[in-house]
Amino acid sequence: MPFSSSSSSSSSSSSPDSKYNLTSAIRAQTQFLTHAYTSHNLVIASYMKNMDNQPPRHEGSTFGHRVIHCDREEADRRLWNDYFSEYPKYSEAMFRRRFRMSRNLFIRIANVVKGHDNYFVQRNDRIGRLGLSTLQKVTAAFRVLAYGIPADEYIQIGESTTIESLKRFCRAIVDVFGERYLRAPDANDVARLLQIGEKRGFLGMLGSLDCMHWTWKNCPTAWAGQYAGRSREPTIILEVVADYDFWIWHAHFGMPGSNTGINVLEGSYLFSNLANGIAPPCHYVIQGQQYHTGYYLADGIYPKWSTLVQTIHEPRGPKKKLFAMMQEACRKDVERAFGVLQSRFAIVKGPTRFWDKCVLHDMMSSCIIMHTMIIEDERDEQADIQGWKEAPTPEVDIARDENIIFQEFLARHRQIKDKEAHYALCNALIEHLWE
Structure with missing residues (x-):
């Protein structure tokens, strides 16, 4: 009991002191906050007064932006x-x-x-x-x-x-x-191109195929390795088919610069209509042999397909030398088309500084479109095409069986990549040019 009585008396005597200390602490904190608020308001008022005395620092809606009044x-x-x-x-x-x-x-x-x-x-x-x-x-x-x-x-x-x-x-x-x-040639265009090819010595030729690289200066760093090719600079590849007057019939843009011409050809849609059986008719005869598929002139990097004709590396004999000379001369159409496109639109020649790839695609496509419109507006419609005849509209039989459609697609795809047909076509062209 003595212990209990002393403890109760001690707690009762310390209770008023604790309440006094808590009240003093609250009063001191309130005074400190009041002083801080007052000092803060004085600083703000002083700053606003100084700003009112200074001349305006900007015009317009953007801080620090100086408006240039243009007439x-x-x-x-x-x-x-x-x-x-x-x-x-x-x-x-x-x-x-x-x-x-x-x-x-x-x-x-x-x-x-x-x-x-x-x-x-x-x-x-x-x-x-x-x-x-x-x-x-x-x-x-x-x-x-x-x-x-x-x-x-x-x-x-x-x-x-x-x-x-x-x-x-x-x-x-x-x-x-x-x-x-940006369309592919229709039946009338194919008939006109076949006639031009015949006059130039290449029966069945529809144009020349090649690629060019457009330097991408502001390529994102994460994509730099993918788009850097042999030039060690990020580039975007443009695949083009052009004819004798630089009309661009096919344009495939967007492949990274690290790809080769073969990769770009495999990824483009150049032969999609032919593989699907909806390409315009293309009939011609060389050395008594009938052909039903046109071809493009290309350089030696492209594969040996029945739809591509390359030059002969180190030709031997007068026939092969003549063929190589004429093939390289006609294939320069696409090289000259690239030169004309870059001379007309300098933004295609130099490195591009835009970031968005969709914007780059629109810029390249618009340049190609206006390039073709200029050719259509300025070319002589009576030059080299006086005797061309309108080709009949092809009649397409729609197969209802999906298995038959798929098998026909595979057959046409194998025909496009037939190496033996490629060599047979080249030999026939060699004999035709020599005659």
């Missing part, structure tokens, strides 16, 4: 008077040299793009000021493709607007004109 109305009038008015300052020849195409074709493209994408329609901004015109945006995008540099000083257009116009312009070109100018 786009005057630039639009100048562009119109220089190239598109009824009596322009520069002649048609000057327009053709600077815009890579005729004035009528350029205006046609601009009107079609304007009708496809409302971005190219001239509108007023938030303050009622007239925005960039259709010709300004289209000219700025086309100048990037043709010269690889922007036209901001002459057009009075900003860098970001130029890039946006370029992306939308290329997308509109592919959407509107891709179906016509």
